[in-house]
Amino acid sequence: MNAAESSFADRLLGRVRLSGLLSLAAPLLAIVFAGVVTSIVLLISGDPPLETLGIMAEYGAQPRSIVLTLNYATTYYLAAIAVAIGFRMNLFNIGVDGQYRLAALVAAAVGGAVALPGPLHIAMIIVVAMLVGAGWASIAALLKVKRGVSEVISTIMLNAIATSLGAWLLNKERLAVEVAGSNNIGTKPIAESGQVPGMAIIPGTEAKVFGLIILAIVVGVIYHVLLNRTRFGFDLRATGRSETAAVASGVNVKRMIIVAMLLSGAAAGLIGMPQLLGSSYSYSLDFPTGLGFTGIAIALLGRNHPVGIAFGALLWAFLDTSSSILQLHEISPEIVLIMQGTIVLSVVIAYELVHRYQITAEQRRVSKELAGGASPRPEGASA
Amino acid sequence: MEEAVISTSTPAVELAGITKRFPGVVANRDISLSVRQGHVHAIVGENGAGKSTLMKILYGMQRPDEGEIRVNGSAVTFRSPSDAIAAGIGMVHQHFMLADNLTVLENVVLGSEPRKGGIALDFGTARRKIKQISDTYGLGIDPDAMVEDLGVGARQRVEILKVLYRGARILILDEPTAVLVPQEVDELFGNLRELVREGLTIIFISHKLDEVLSVADAITVIRRGTTVASVDPKGVTARQLAELMVGSELPSPETRESTVTDVVALSVRKVSVHSPDERCIVDGVSFDIRKGEVLGIAGVEGNGQAELVEAIMGMRPADGQIVLGEQDISAWSTLRRREAGIGYIPEDRHRHGLLLEAPLWENRILGHQTRKPNVKGPWIDRGGARADTRRIVEEYDVRTPGIDVDAAALSGGNQQKLIVGREMSGDPVFLIASHPTRGVDVGAQAAIWDHLRAARAAGLAVLLISADLDELIGLSDTLKVILRGRIVADVDPQNVTPEQLGSAMTGAGEAA
Known part of the structure; x- marks a missing residue:
């Protein structure tokens, strides 16, 4: 494999741009393909495909479901951004899950223990969450920089440690109290000054959209600006595209690894905030796990692009929401899992195909426009 | 007797008229070969x-674009x-x-x-x-x-x-x-x-x-x-x-006046580089390059040239002292060295010189991401970078339909011209040109040579590493030969014969 060509991983992680309509063709192709595969599965299991999709779409379009979808998507979006920050520079932060859970737990405990005036209280909880997420991620970053430990391995292990550490902390002798009216335990509820009220913006339902959906949007904008408009972002993307070229251009790669990992961890710390500050007000045993992995799938789906990730998160959330109706129609809700898996897989394949088409097309176009008589052959391993 | 039998038999491999083109470059042209x-x-x-x-x-x-391969007498594909x-x-x-x-x-x-x-x-x-x-x-x-x-x-x-x-x-x-x-x-x-x-x-x-x-x-x-x-x-x-x-047809030594001044731009003093297993790759190399001087280093690949360059760029730890102008830069980071005015045309442009999957204007920023016109404070100055990329494309004759195409779409020669243009921007005081015309077509080669000559005339100090003797003799004011990490000979490019240089380079005979 020639170092000159983009590797499969580069394309997988969206470090290779697709331009114009082609960038839309790939995901559309993938979703259509996933639809076909799901239909086949439904046919095999004896359910009518079109009808099933119709049921899901109908249920998903109800006002209450839309609120639910938006709320899921808010969380998923933050998770995917946390993953994408690492992806953009070749860091696989598999530990988003552990970073998020630990951050949510500590932030909830701190938030429940103090009382501050409104905005300050909220800000403090969010900052604590970001610090804890970044702190947990920094372990993997330091191990990589100082000892060359692959961040994939260390973050996976840190996930396991975070689970145990969380269980140890979430104990009545330490951070937990009994949740009133159940045998569940959780952190002390956050006082009203630290709660973010929901927004009833969807007509036709009482259900409220997380107030922190705005946080997700802001994070998306910051992600975009930071990566595309700043020197830091340029260095980060350059390192992801070619570490050797980045080194030669004067980028301190070790420092970039640490900073990118800290940012990824800080973003991971935010994942639990919409739910914590918007509905549960306390971290308890039933806080969702696995969000970090959902984030990986959505970051792949959205090609690490802030808008692409938004669509990916909404699609994912829609599928999650509408799966709950399937059981009423005696269709296994696991069909949605198959669908989600197929979408990710076909997105990867579709991008690969479109990319190959595009690179030859561009080379052909350049040679044609230059009319230098150069052959349109792709420049493979050059002489 | 057996020898005679073998030598009259069909050739084991025969290549006739093999041609292979890559965009803008002919890698193989009409190759013919017969292996007994x-x-x-x-x-x-x-x-x-x-x-x-x-x-x-x-x-x-x-697969070749043209030509025939025969193995044991029969044509194969x-x-x-x-x-x-x-x-x-x-x-x-x-x-x-x-x-x-x-x-x-x-x-x-x-x-x-x-x-x-x-x-x-x-x-x-x-x-x-x-x-x-x-x-x-x-x-x-x-x-x-x-x-x-x-x-x-x-x-x-x-x-x-x-x-x-x-x-x-x-x-x-x-x-x-x-x-x-x-x-x-x-x-x-x-x-x-x-x-x-x-x-x-x-x-x-x-x-x-x-x-x-x-x-x-x-x-x-x-x-x-x-x-x-x-x-x-x-x-x-x-x-x-x-x-x-x-190639024996060396360019006729051009009657050009020397632009060498007395001002030392870069001084390398007893620089040594060791591999991770403690082997000495560059061994106590010392030289001065003055303003307006091209110092050529001749040597067969793998005799420490690449490591020497990386040491000067601060990409590889090295012992010894490197002085740029008046300042000892031995402990500086690569970025700081670049900011101080070191330009770098790397040996392997795909690995060290370009972001292949990024557009040309982003490649303009690479290596200059702290300097005007590419940035304003912590922000990337898109307008400035794009305008300056257009200038480079214009001045250095980079054949491209625009500055938004990916670097990978350009031919090797045009990629290299972009790099040369970039590294000449921002008024460098010292330029490392490592195999500057490797793998580029003849037209681009001549253009790159002209640019190097012009920069030298304007007072730039250039370290030229090359395996192409034409290039070294034609461009250098001073020539040194490197062998197994040591400078083994000083050569006057005006009087050297290719035999002398070739012998010194390959260690096949006495130095010139």
């Missing part, structure tokens, strides 16, 4: 001359290396492709495992076959040894055995001595003679002339993508070969 059965046939040429492309074609990794293997051609790569944690036996059968009863592996047969091959050709390989316990020479013999096991009668060895110490080289040559005695044919790629002369039965020289000569090693000296390799 039972010969060690050496193919020599500088790096970038087109040897590897030719071998990739012969091994089925790339290879779609993949497996076609080549089926035709009895095997390749031993420069970098070993062995799994350390497997035995020799397991490595050899990997990919063509002998089956027993459809499922089980038949290691017994394989072991016998390996032993037999090893004994026949005197390779001395124990099939049950772990590869990780073997030395470099033995690993290479395993690679050879692997190819023989698959039934190859024609072996391509790509720079086989690059990784060996002298004793191992002698051993390898002994093995090769054994192999040809048994009737095998060996194609031996190298640029080490003394080795080629000692082992080859026939030599073909490739230069700038085409075969320039086929010679008999008995009737040729290393000097003559060197001359053929780099």
